[in-house]
Amino acid sequence: VGKGRTESFSDGVLAVAITLLSFDLHASPGRVHLWSQVVHQWPSFAAYAVSFYVIGVIWVTHHGLFALITRVDRVLLFENLLLLMFVVAIPFTTATLAEYIQSASAADARTAVLLYGLSDIGMAFSFTAMFARVVRHGLLAMPVDPVTARRAVRRFGLGTVGYPAAMAAGLIWPPLILAGITVLTAYYMLEETHIDPAAGPPGAGGSGSAGAFRADDG
Amino acid sequence: VGKGRTESFSDGVLAVAITLLSFDLHASPGRVHLWSQVVHQWPSFAAYAVSFYVIGVIWVTHHGLFALITRVDRVLLFENLLLLMFVVAIPFTTATLAEYIQSASAADARTAVLLYGLSDIGMAFSFTAMFARVVRHGLLAMPVDPVTARRAVRRFGLGTVGYPAAMAAGLIWPPLILAGITVLTAYYMLEETHIDPAAGPPGAGGSGSAGAFRADDG
Amino acid sequence: VGKGRTESFSDGVLAVAITLLSFDLHASPGRVHLWSQVVHQWPSFAAYAVSFYVIGVIWVTHHGLFALITRVDRVLLFENLLLLMFVVAIPFTTATLAEYIQSASAADARTAVLLYGLSDIGMAFSFTAMFARVVRHGLLAMPVDPVTARRAVRRFGLGTVGYPAAMAAGLIWPPLILAGITVLTAYYMLEETHIDPAAGPPGAGGSGSAGAFRADDG
């Protein structure tokens, strides 16, 4: 399958997964007032917001990676499905984390942190495997310049360290996993803006491997 | 990430979110006749129809905004995710509004109005932030002509005033929020038709910043 | 918004709606053997298959209509949202029909037939309104040739008569609505194949208004 279709299929899966996050939000009439339900569900709202940006960053990173390459081989395709398999599990691990983060049972809260952490770590490692495949098997559009290479290594390397660290923090005190991943995600979003806009191609037709992780590729 | 992909990802999210609105419609066999179930569920059907057009208008506005620009920077991307985060919450706030709009508890009904209003207001303010970013940071394809600029300001300004006004009305009498948003949405849909069709490019290849909010850009 | 985006947004909504049809299929462990559950759920499977092809035909018809036009005006957009609103309700009306088609209460079965019929009729009339708009407001790519015009009128005219007829039959004996719509859908699918393949453009680049309802437009 071609690169374009792998991207559009992945985009479709990411769009559905990000939307399904909202399935964990709900209210049902009963003895409890709606307002207390909402207040008691704060972990659901917090986890919803965090995972929304986590999947948003995955989508940005995915396109950054695919902008570097010209073709997709089957191993990359296999790894891409692995990545998506972890991403599609995020609505489940998010809902589970929200449900158990305040659990009276510390063991349950930790299991929920573990599940959420594993879906993120599986995602980060799939990305790193994809990046390694791309670099080592000549799938690149052109030799990456040192700046882009350093940024990509920093980006993927950070993920393989940052997500486990956030999970480890969460095993100590559960809410720390949300805090840690918020910091990580905010870094990813903001890091991308520190780019000299003058260097970008001005028109929609601009492209190129160097622009892969830039903000302004058309 | 490029403009085209941001649009297609956003389109995917909007398409899933608009379809998930139907999840609040359901009937289950029991002692109550189907006909009475349907009649008693009128708020679900009304809220479904209103939110369907609300998301429809969001989609139209989103494309109008993106037609004005040539590139996407990371802050805009961040704001776009914020916008989508509010939109994806609409199926939840719609279902909650439908469930509680006739609640015996006035407090519950008002909380539901507040939630529904906040998802709309969050959306309107995200749009305004995106428009401000586009104008102030040189993301425009070309300097917008005064007519387009005035229309865009009117469009985004109306949202930041209209949605809170509809919510305020709903806090007085809950059904007024649906009525208010229906009026607002109808205005958005109809306003767009008052365009001189002769001014539009005749072929599919036509484009341009001036046509961004026109009905006939190819 | 442009024609291409209206098509891709509509495609997204149709793809999600057709997939959500499967949500009515489920089995749960209990006293009843899985095999009997499946046998007793035959209306769910039958309704699933029928609605799957109904939405499939809607998708084919939608593209046939859009292949005729060069631009979309806001009234057409409004009508398109109306069409999608009825389509997105089909998973709900399908599930309700499957649930109540064998109901001991004849009134409940008829209500379910009515709901299912109304979602189809609303869809057929929205399509007819769209076709009328396209023809009367100069949105056509070029004057349609008489053959295409006659086929389009037959297609849309048949829907506005056929769906109400199937519903009427179902009000007499509920399963007749599924039988009627199966016949109608099969006709739509097969009618499209009676086309001279020699007349089609051989390459992927071929297009044209006359080919709008042909099988082989690229």
Next chain:
Amino acid sequence: VGKGRTESFSDGVLAVAITLLSFDLHASPGRVHLWSQVVHQWPSFAAYAVSFYVIGVIWVTHHGLFALITRVDRVLLFENLLLLMFVVAIPFTTATLAEYIQSASAADARTAVLLYGLSDIGMAFSFTAMFARVVRHGLLAMPVDPVTARRAVRRFGLGTVGYPAAMAAGLIWPPLILAGITVLTAYYMLEETHIDPAAGPPGAGGSGSAGAFRADDG
């Protein structure tokens, strides 16, 4: 409808179906610890992973088939809808298999194996019918070369034999259906990598019928 739209509609349906697989994963607070819930749900996780790659392979095969052809006729469209109808049922048959694979009732476990097997077999036979249609009715872009033809026959032929064999094994001992389909899916994924990369077009613009089942078509 054109080939491109049939592909993008099918992609949309496949993306939603693959994402809905995660709906069978869930945990709910109660007397049972989260960790035991996860352990006892191992069939859900196993079935999720297997079906994820099954739908992934369907997507790869679908594009391989469509890369061979230039146009779509209505019979092919009908068959494509049949294929999608079986694919969309996979989340249901996967959830049912996971639920009943460890059932105390051997009859229930076998019924679940049968349902899961039938959704796969129906998919494999729809693909074979599509391939036959494409070859016999001149929908090919150009006469396929012998290598591509042999690979396509092997691919589709394997499916019509392999899925029923996996189901037969599962009727003897239920978990064997998951093992059998894992082997089959792994073969499909790996088989595709044994291709001489030198033969592929280097740029994104490359295409051609011979490249349909290759890894590197742009």
